[in-house]
Amino acid sequence: MTDHLEIPLFAFFCVPLGKSPYFPTLSITKSCLISKKIAMENNISPKDKEDETRECCSKESCEYKPTKPVSDDIIPHILNLYGSCATPRDFEIYASNASFEDPLMCAQGVKQIKSAFYSLSKIFSESRIVEYSVKENAMSPKKQEILIDNKQNYKFLGKSIDMISLIKLYVEDGKVVRHEDWWDKKPLRNRETIGFPLAGRFMETLRRGSMLATHAMMGFGKDPTN
16 A cells, blocks of 8 residues: 555545545545544544544643642732731741841841841831732742842832842742842842952851841841730
């Protein structure tokens, strides 16, 4: 048997869409003949087979459940933290050993992270994230990186201050283990990002000192009573 055979018009259903079925004979491939033979041997009409395939595809579509992004559960709490309206529940997004770091301070553990964000309302009359976009990268099945490209606004002594930043959240098992805030989208200055390691170490020490002072001022992470 050759690759192409001449067969009568009754096999027109095998012709791909766009081909004319109005000729006495049509040229079709060997694979199409085999498909027709199997369908006829099993007493299955081509239309029944098509309906069965369509039903199967529909079932798979109905059974498919897209995975909910991890960021959906985290972003509302991040907005509260930066909006100076955080509650103890907002800090439940962090793992117990989580860290937070920005150009001013470096917090270790949830209590220090609480002090860092509770202090915002003591310094600024208003603070909030006014614009943001989110990108979530899966590092592994239980690890994600969430990037929040955002614009923050602060009111200090009646003056409005806008700042662009990149918030980077590293998540494991649904909990934030590391939170970095890159002001002006610039990497944090430390021994790894500064060419002179001693200068980087000094910057890290300054941020830790600033955090410890803030931690003491805020009652060592004590939740507000009101």
